[in-house]
Amino acid sequence: MSLTLEDVNRIANLAKIETSKAEQVSTLEKLNGIFSLVEQLKAVDTTGVAPLSHPIAALLPELALRLREDVVSESNHREDYQKPAPATQDGLYLVPQVIETE
Secondary structure, eight states, rough: OOOOOOHHHHHHHHHTTTOOHHHHHHHHHHHHHHHHHHHHHSOOOOTTTTOOOOGGGGGGGGGGGOOOOOOOOOOOOHHHHHSSSSOTTEEEEEEOOOSSOO
């Protein structure tokens, strides 16, 4: 995928940015360079490569994100927390309506 000067002008117009001809050409080159990099990344075969939780894990495993087991570590105190509330229903706090609807 590549952009044209017309595309850059349209984007600048949508963003309400005034650009000179030189800025448009420079922006076009930079954007097309980014798209070229994306195309190169898409072309790489990643079959069988497991996703990483953090890119640094590939180089320094000791700095990788340490994940804990997803287990309940505290008991449910919802009822205790809702006792002082003026109004609750089905485990939710009820509040006065502040926005009028028609």
